Amino acid sequence: MTAWKNSPILLKNSQILLRVQTFILLLVCMMTTVFAHAAKIENVRIWPAPDHTRIVFDLDQPVGHKVFSLSGPDRLVVDLDNVSTKANLETLSLKDTPIGKIRTAVKNRTGMRVVLDLNSKVQPRSFLLKPNKQYGDRLVIDLVHRKKVKRTKVVRQLAENPSGGRDIIIAIDAGHGGEDPGAIGPGRVREKTVVLAISKKVESLLKKERGYTPAMIRTGDYYVGLRARTERARKFRSDLLVSIHADAFKDHRPRGSSVFALSQRGATSETARWLADSENSADLIGGVEGSLKLDDKDKVLAEVLLDLTMTATLSDSLKVGQSVLRSMGTVNKLHKRDVEQAGFVVLKSPDIPSILIETGFISNPSEAKKLQSSSYQWKMARSIVKGVKEHFSKNPPPGTLLAHEKSKRDRLYVVSRGDTLSGIASRNKISVGSLRKANKLSSDTLYVGQRLQIPRS
Structure with missing residues (x-):
């Protein structure tokens, strides 16, 4: 019996068995480690916009990914490494998007493949976003529409006016949108929703005014980069950019409406500086990728051009801002009696007078309630339009119908x-x-x- 136990054949088989068991144990440990560190897709959102569609994957940690296109038929493939999800991508609403259908499958056991069946040509771009105050890690995929959005319609309509001059074009910018909700007040009321409602009412009122044409920067719930907002206003050949907000403060007690113009030297108060930092951080929330980068020579040239033109533009901004502020004072308490100045990115257009309106503090319970009221939104919109009209009746841009009529009166x-x-x-x-x-x-x-x-x- 002892001789059998010490047999070379049995010892060899025992060693082989031990090695197999060790290998299996190591493999199980490795698989357990892989799955323990797999990224999780917690939610998926789709934001349709006129010129692109944005898909956002909410993650618990960064994820490796690859995006590529296939033709015949047109498809976009998104491969995600070592990821799991409970979200059902195939039930997402695809209305107003170039996506016909979404399909998913397991890839290489631990990965995931997402296939987007497309109805039209798109230019894809993707990037990861780091966590911020409102969101965790995110993978953003933009489907940029190949067909350019026509924004020249407004300009063409105004090229010739039989009455003797073109209309004054007012660019209306509803702050935030889409991935960026803006400030959130009591009852989870979102700034982006309130300001879009007010902006649409301002647009409606201006459409009825002779000699004015409104141009909306965003028309729905999608995000537009801060620099892109001024670029769109320029494409519209706007005479004024009005950016409408309803911001919040860390203390719920502040209330009242404010109007801001650009400051070249910084904010005029600690509140203005805090608000400016809050607004400028929107690009970190919305996720702006591929911003224009200038070399040293271009920067110097840009600064010179800005110095040459900004003085007159800033003067006009302050004038129209004061007119709007006075008018808003008939509807709501004013947070400050004079136009404040801060470094808001959306105001940094050297050739377009620009103002940023804080319709109220959404962090204040009473103002949050008013800002959700349609009747109050109409009152605020009328006061904004009244202030704009009062300014341009005295200072109409050259070549406009109002300038032509003013010259006759003069x-x-x-x-x-x-x-x-x-x-x-x-x-x-x-x-x-x-x-x-x-x-x-x-x-x-x-x-x-x-x-x-x-x-x-």
């Missing part, structure tokens, strides 16, 4: 006590004869209150 002179025909002609550098002819006067006799048309010299 050429009228109302006779005051002590006026003489020769004195009026001299002050306007015209002859008495041309003044008589323009007004069909048979004598030099004038009366107080008489209106005289002053011909151009």
